[in-house]
Amino acid sequence: MTTLARLNALPKAEIHVHLEGTFAPETLAAWAAQAKVDLPRPVERLFEFAGLANFLQFLDFASGLANTPERLAQLAREFCERLARDGTGYADLIFNPTHWHAWHGQLPAMLDALDAGFREAEQDGLPPVGLCVSLLRTQTEGEAVELVELLTRLRHPRVVALSVDGNEAAAGRTGPRFASAFAQAKAAGLRRTVHAGESSGPEGVRDAVELLQADRIDHGGRAIEDAAVVDLLVQRQIPLGICPTSNVVLKVYPDLDAHPLERLRQAGIPVSLATDDPSLLGATLPGEYARAQQHYGWNDAVLRAVARTSIEASFANADVKADLLARLARW
Numbered sequence: 291m292t293t294l295a296r297l298n299a300l301p302k303a304e305i306h307v308h309l310e311g312t313f314a315p316e317t318l319a320a321w322a323a324q325a326k327v328d329l330p331r332p333v334e335r336l337f338e339f340a341g342l343a344n345f346l347q348f349l350d351f352a353s354g355l356a357n358t359p360e361r362l363a364q365l366a367r368e369f370c371e372r373l374a375r376d377g378t379g380y381a382d383l384i385f386n387p388t389h390w391h392a393w394h395g396q397l398p399a400m401l402d403a404l405d406a407g408f409r410e411a412e413q414d415g416l417p418p419v420g421l422c423v424s425l426l427r428t429q430t431e432g433e434a435v436e437l438v439e440l441l442t443r444l445r446h447p448r449v450v451a452l453s454v455d456g457n458e459a460a461a462g463r464t465g466p467r468f469a470s471a472f473a474q475a476k477a478a479g480l481r482r483t484v485h486a487g488e489s490s491g492p493e494g495v496r497d498a499v500e501l502l503q504a505d506r507i508d509h510g511g512r513a514i515e516d517a518a519v520v521d522l523l524v525q526r527q528i529p530l531g532i533c534p535t536s537n538v539v540l541k542v543y544p545d546l547d548a549h550p551l552e553r554l555r556q557a558g559i560p561v562s563l564a565t566d567d568p569s570l571l572g573a574t575l576p577g578e579y580a581r582a583q584q585h586y587g588w589n590d591a592v593l594r595a596v597a598r599t600s601i602e603a604s605f606a607n608a609d610v611k612a613d614l615l616a617r618l619a620r621w
């Protein structure tokens with residue numbers, strides 16, 4: 291068996307991946323042609339990005355083209371097909387309503403359209419998915435509270451968590467701004483996952499833990515710049531969803547030598563691997579494991595521990611977790 295085939299067969303979950311990062315270039319080209327709008331670049335170079343800010347702008351363009359329930363259900367279905375292809379048994383999928391311009395003010399209808407795609411996929415034997423509905427860093431405190439109040443009223447069974455993503459560097463310090471929304475989410479039984487330590491430094495990671503009560507951090511790499519923040523993550527055993535390919539493509543780190551993944555793992559923080567925006571950034575989940583294995587010389591025990599973290603840190607229900615952990619023990 292090749293290395294990649296073994297890592298494909300490794301039972302694992304994905305806990306840091308965005309619906310906005312899953313568009314195929316041909317789909318976007320077809321939708322843009324139908325809408326008679328120009329692509330920002332020729333289709334062969336469509337997924338070339340100057341950095342995080344430019345990338346986030348592209349998410350608005352791409353998501354804006356998904357203007358029917360059928361298109362949302364198609365994206366949901368294709369996401370589940372990707373999970374099955376990658377040997378991923380479950381995913382928490384981040385979905386940020388602000389990027390989807392055709393649907394503003396219609397979150398319940400969006401959730402239903404996505405849910406229809408996930409439900410049909412699951413009935414066909416594809417892996418289950420939970421949705422993490424995300425705030426954008428640049429939103430206001432009022433908008434954040436409004437979203438949580440809507441989620442609390444809806445209690446949509448597909449929604450497992452509140453998330454926050456976007457550009458921390460463009461928004462300044464936002465922990466205090468979003469603290470009450472995250473507290474309300476916790477009181478309503480929602481889990482919490484927070485982007486931090488990508489475009490913010492270690493102080494963003496500390497705020498995620500102390501002010502937003504994060505169960506989990508998306509990225510978190512820059513925690514390494516402050517030993518006290520590393521200690522905080524170790525003490526509280528807060529898992530990180532690390533995305534090496536994303537961090538290199540979006541120029542957070544020049545290469546894997548500079549990436550803190552291995553230092554964070556060796557410090558005792560529970561790390562897992564993830565793709566962030568798989569189609570747009572050219573990442574697959576087995577590929578991320580293969581890259582880390584090659585670069586850091588990980589043996590099977592390390593690979594198994596990282597996969598176990600991905601399952602245990604996920605917001606999957608107890609049955610899904612137990613099944614994946616049992617399969618992992620047999621790997």
Ligand code: ADE
Binds near residue numbers: 308310455
């Ligand atoms: N939304 C999608 N991908 C993201 C990333 N890498 N950082 C922040 N927000 C995002």
Ligand code: ZN
Binds near residue numbers: 307308455485566
């Ligand atoms: Zn992300």
